[in-house]
Amino acid sequence: MEIPAFKNMKSKRGPGPSLRSPDTTTIILFLLPAFVLFLLFLVYPIARSIYYSTFDWNGLGPAVDFVGLDNFRQILTDTVFMTAVWNCLLIVVLSLIVQLPFSLALAIMVGRDLPGRAFFRAVFFMPYVLSEVITGIIWVSLFNPDPQQGLINALLVLIPGVQPQLFLSDLNMVLPCIFVVLTWKYFGLHMLLYMAGLQSIPREVEEAAIMDGANTWQSIRYITIPLLGSTIRTTIQLSVLGSLTQFNLIWVMTQGGPVNASEVMATYMYRFGFVRFQLGYGSAVALVMLLICLVFSVVYLRLARQPDYLGGM
Amino acid sequence: MSRKFYTLLSVILMASFVLAACGTPATPTPAPAPADTVAPVATDAPTAVPATDVPAPAAKVTVNWWHITTKDPGKTIWQKMANDYMAAHPNVDIQITVLENEAFKTKLSTVLQSGNPPDIFQSWGGGDMNQQISAGLLQDITPALDADGGAWRKSIAPGALGVYAYQGKNYGVPWDMGMVGFWYNKDLFAKAKIANPPATWTEFIADVKALKAAGITPISLGEKDKWPGMHIWSYLATRIGGQAAFDAAYSRKGSFTDPAFVQAGQKLKELIALQPFQPGYLAATHDQMQATFGNGKAAMELSGQWAPSVEAANSVDKKGVANLGLFNFPAVEGGAGDVSDVVGGGNGFAIGKNASPEAIDFVKYLTSLDNQKVTAAANQNIPVVIGAETALADPNMVLVQKDFAAAKYFQLYYDQYLPPAMGSVLNDAVQGLFAGTLTPEQVAQKIEDAAKQNIK
Numbered sequence: 001m002e003i004p005a006f007k008n009m010k011s012k013r014g015p016g017p018s019l020r021s022p023d024t025t026t027i028i029l030f031l032l033p034a035f036v037l038f039l040l041f042l043v044y045p046i047a048r049s050i051y052y053s054t055f056d057w058n059g060l061g062p063a064v065d066f067v068g069l070d071n072f073r074q075i076l077t078d079t080v081f082m083t084a085v086w087n088c089l090l091i092v093v094l095s096l097i098v099q100l101p102f103s104l105a106l107a108i109m110v111g112r113d114l115p116g117r118a119f120f121r122a123v124f125f126m127p128y129v130l131s132e133v134i135t136g137i138i139w140v141s142l143f144n145p146d147p148q149q150g151l152i153n154a155l156l157v158l159i160p161g162v163q164p165q166l167f168l169s170d171l172n173m174v175l176p177c178i179f180v181v182l183t184w185k186y187f188g189l190h191m192l193l194y195m196a197g198l199q200s201i202p203r204e205v206e207e208a209a210i211m212d213g214a215n216t217w218q219s220i221r222y223i224t225i226p227l228l229g230s231t232i233r234t235t236i237q238l239s240v241l242g243s244l245t246q247f248n249l250i251w252v253m254t255q256g257g258p259v260n261a262s263e264v265m266a267t268y269m270y271r272f273g274f275v276r277f278q279l280g281y282g283s284a285v286a287l288v289m290l291l292i293c294l295v296f297s298v299v300y301l302r303l304a305r306q307p308d309y310l311g312g313m
Numbered sequence: 314m315s316r317k318f319y320t321l322l323s324v325i326l327m328a329s330f331v332l333a334a335c336g337t338p339a340t341p342t343p344a345p346a347p348a349d350t351v352a353p354v355a356t357d358a359p360t361a362v363p364a365t366d367v368p369a370p371a372a373k374v375t376v377n378w379w380h381i382t383t384k385d386p387g388k389t390i391w392q393k394m395a396n397d398y399m400a401a402h403p404n405v406d407i408q409i410t411v412l413e414n415e416a417f418k419t420k421l422s423t424v425l426q427s428g429n430p431p432d433i434f435q436s437w438g439g440g441d442m443n444q445q446i447s448a449g450l451l452q453d454i455t456p457a458l459d460a461d462g463g464a465w466r467k468s469i470a471p472g473a474l475g476v477y478a479y480q481g482k483n484y485g486v487p488w489d490m491g492m493v494g495f496w497y498n499k500d501l502f503a504k505a506k507i508a509n510p511p512a513t514w515t516e517f518i519a520d521v522k523a524l525k526a527a528g529i530t531p532i533s534l535g536e537k538d539k540w541p542g543m544h545i546w547s548y549l550a551t552r553i554g555g556q557a558a559f560d561a562a563y564s565r566k567g568s569f570t571d572p573a574f575v576q577a578g579q580k581l582k583e584l585i586a587l588q589p590f591q592p593g594y595l596a597a598t599h600d601q602m603q604a605t606f607g608n609g610k611a612a613m614e615l616s617g618q619w620a621p622s623v624e625a626a627n628s629v630d631k632k633g634v635a636n637l638g639l640f641n642f643p644a645v646e647g648g649a650g651d652v653s654d655v656v657g658g659g660n661g662f663a664i665g666k667n668a669s670p671e672a673i674d675f676v677k678y679l680t681s682l683d684n685q686k687v688t689a690a691a692n693q694n695i696p697v698v699i700g701a702e703t704a705l706a707d708p709n710m711v712l713v714q715k716d717f718a719a720a721k722y723f724q725l726y727y728d729q730y731l732p733p734a735m736g737s738v739l740n741d742a743v744q745g746l747f748a749g750t751l752t753p754e755q756v757a758q759k760i761e762d763a764a765k766q767n768i769k
Contacts, residue, residue: 145593
């Protein structure tokens with residue numbers, strides 16, 4: 001990605017009189033520190049993971065039991081891992097079709113003219129400020145199946161004919177419950193990003209559309225959303241990568257259970273790496289996760305993000 | 314500005330980053346230096362009271378001790394024992410690190426991977442410990458136990474000491490050993506008109522039905538943590554197959570798909586079918602399970618020697634069940650296991666590979682008869698040193714101690730005894746039985762598959 005961006009920058013500036021074309025040595029020297037850190041804290045650990053992923057290793061002493069690609073074979077044939085991938089995809093899709101449109105709608109509603117929008121912005125953003133662990137603990141209490149202890153059930157039983165729900169201990173309900181919490185926690189962030197994007201849309205464009213007889217919906221559909229394009233693309237990427245690597249909240253709330261019903265890739269990796277101490281297998285899982293995220297990022301950047309680099313907005 | 318300036322600037326920047334980056338891995342505090350490499354202090358400390366069997370060395374020795382007793386009175390008692398020891402041995406400096414259970418496990422695994430275990434640390438024995446021993450991280454203290462005609466060894470109950478032995482050598486000593494059994498609320502049993510606690514599985518099932526009929530939740534369970542439910546399964550396997558079935562499967566002469574283990578699953582499935590647990594038990598933690606029982610909302614729970622204090626601590630009134638009783642896991646008709654056989658476990662001290670003789674002597678001091686009486690009197694443990702049980706004050710602890718002492722076969726918790734990876738598979742598999750996603754046969758098969766991989 002760096003190279004096209006760099007070329008782009010160069011061509012835009014051109015060999016003008018005020019800007020000398022940068023000296024290669026200087027560029028390399030400036031890049032070196034970051035490159036060293038990058039090597040040390042990113043490339044080296046990944047290389048070690050690749051090495052360990054070919055061993056059956058419990059973390060104690062040197063890794064000696066070489067198993068080749070067996071770990072990967074086992075991952076790809078493990079139905080639990082498939083459940084984890086499926087759950088991840090489900091969260092990704094739900095985020096894209098529920099969470100983001102919801103945030104966008106809110107941003108448009110409270111984004112500009114609403115009186116007291118600073119207040120709403122603060123309130124909606126608050127969940128994002130809480131740590132994921134605290135969020136998890138709060139919601140576990142709210143979801144408590146005992147109506148005397150869980151707020152949600154306490155409210156539910158006030159409705160005549162409604163039974164207290166099991167929520168997190170129900171195999172079919174646990175994932176939707178977690179998704180509710182994820183949405184609660186992250187819609188504020190996306191809303192804020194959209195609001196920032198809205199600020200940069202020139203008022204005149206929308207006013208012109210209204211003058212031309214567009215109603216509010218048409219103005220949003222044909223003016224606001226297209227002009228928010230780059231922000232929307234950013235939030236999609238954040239949301240997808242966040243969903244694919246989600247761990248804290250799920251581990252705190254359910255540990256991927258009951259019986260893997262809310263298992264995602266990261267909890268699966270943690271279970272093998274740090275509960276069962278099969279660090280070789282855990283490394284292999286981490287690599288598979290990395291590969292999935294990498295493929296998404298590269299493809300997505302190639303397909304969707306291209307216009308941003310060209311300075312479209 | 315000149316190009317030279319930029320070049321210089323970038324070189325400086327780069328150098329500083331490189332130095333910073335290189336510095337990072339090297340900066341962590343050096344591992345606790347092995348005691349024997351500490352420079353000897355000059356001749357000003359020879360007045361130390363002669364230690365029991367350490368030939369009064371002049372060298373200053375640091376002993377690192379990690380324990381998980383975060384609450385009083387236990388925490389203060391440990392500290393006082395360390396202070397007393399240091400007062401009697403001025404050359405010994407005992408550094409105590411108190412960690413919460415889960416934080417301890419995480420921190421310990423990190424230092425173990427770096428090859429620098431603390432001198433003395435909390436251990437539950439079993440598969441975890443065996444892995445540490447195989448990696449050469451623990452010290453063989455057999456000679457210390459056998460010194461003076463085996464005085465130290467003879468002072469400790471052999472079953473408990475054996476938990477910290479591997480291939481005939483000792484790598485740690487216990488300070489607490491108990492068992493898992495059914496704790497029950499006598500008032501709720503009376504309400505359901507059950508006169509005596511059940512002795513057989515048939516009676517047990519009948520009692521569960523009677524409790525349900527009386528509108529009482531029979532059993533409290535915390536299946537999010539998985540091991541509480543695993544204990545029901547492993548007790549059933551112990552009752553049906555006895556020691557022979559487990560030993561055969563563990564030594565790989567038999568298999569975890571042998572009838573005893575499949576039948577254990579079938580019996581458990583019968584129980585689950587009666588829906589005897591509190592609502593939402595699949596997502597309940599062990600603490601919530603104790604709370605349900607402590608609040609009198611369930612009549613029984615299968616739990617260890619810690620149950621009386623933990624259910625009380627988690628209950629609303631902090632007092633817990635008023636009339637608490639304990640009965641052994643019921644016998645299964647036709648099973649090879651005896652009703653007196655117990656599954657249990659406890660706490661001990663593992664000795665790190667770099668521990669000095671002083672560290673071992675300190676552990677010996679901690680597990681002396683007098684000190685065991687102190688902790689027992691404060692309800693911190695079921696003592697393992699013979700004779701210290703007389704100091705037990707709490708009648709519930711006496712119940713456990715008696716049952717434990719009567720056991721002919723003591724089995725360390727399955728998930729602790731087996732290699733860690735396998736213990737986790739066992740817990741996960743049994744949870745599947747509770748959730749109805751696995752059959753008894755599949756549970757046995759999963760455990761057997763893990764055994765094939767992990768027991769070598």
